Amino acid sequence: MKLDPFYLIVDSAAWIERLVPLGVRLVQLRIKTMDEVGLRAEIRKARALCTHHQCQLIVNDHWRQAMEEGCDFVHLGQEDLQTADLSQIRAAGVRLGLSTHDHAELETAMAAEPDYLALGPIYPTILKKMKWAPQGLERIAEWKRLVAPIPLVAIGGLNPDRLDGVFEAGADSAAVVTDITLHADPEGRTREWIEKTRPWR
Template sequence: MSHAPLPSRIYPVVDEARWVGELGQAGARLIQLRLKDLAPDALLREIRAGIAQARQHGVCLVLNDYWRIAIGEGVDYIHLGQEDLDTADLPAIRAAGIRLGVSTHSEAELERALSVSPDYVALGPVWPTRLKKMPWGPQGTDKLTMWKQRIGDLPLVAIGGITLERAPSCIAAGADCVSAVSDFIRMPDPAGQVKAWLAATRAERPL
């Protein structure tokens, strides 16, 4: 079975809908909207705003976690953690035509992810990350190479502690796409970061 490639080498993760427009305008074509701790009404408003920004700027939007809303609103992709696989209605997600990404941190988690036929898998943290307390140590770029050999043409996303300087080594090691939160939206010039990441990852190997 062959898998469709992701639409971009870079994959910013953002915590507000406005970033979808700002980074999309700068050239990002794959953006994850990861929202936490919002009341239901505010959550739905923010997701709808993210979808509108994505459509306006030609962005493929990935919604983290809220698969029921993703089905109702027609989001492009849903990203699920391992614990989400316990409760998500995967047949309903597929029936809605939504593509699926899954987080992995270990061999066992990779096997589980592959068992649900995702459209990409993410491996992390490649380097130490400050954003979340992680039970796993840094995976390193060698693990990216191992994962890629294991999954073939299924797209592999590298995440966790990745900076502009580190992104090319992830692509060189086998990742199809590199993802980050801090190195985009926590920087003084997020749009400039998008352009710099696109340039840095384009040079490593052809899509």
């Protein structure tokens, strides 16, 4: 399986509606807290937008809803992995991405036979408080040796200037949240990411 090198992560279908038409091919909808009705409406809208624009949609955490709404990809953190029904996810034909931060988590993730693995944070990140120190480019190279041929996603503190180093170290895809969503010009920054990742497509 090949992942697009530009992996956008947003928290609403409104962001997807705004940025995906610019040429985004891979996007994760990451909604942490929302009531069931609202959540399903967001997933449904995101899926319709992504289908229209030939963009791969990944739903974070909410694997049951993603499955029931016909999405083909979920991403789970380590805590969610403990409670998710992997056999049900697999039986529905839904592909699986998993987060890792250290060797113990990597071992747990590999046992679940994921379709891709994420490693982070590569650099310091403002998105959420992390108990892990920045992993650095050397850890990307190490993880790639351990997980290949499974695609590896780098996340945490990334921006266009850091992408060459991340890909040269072995990452297959680079995930971004705040460098785009907190940017003064999210559309312009998205175009910059698309342009910068084009050689790696």
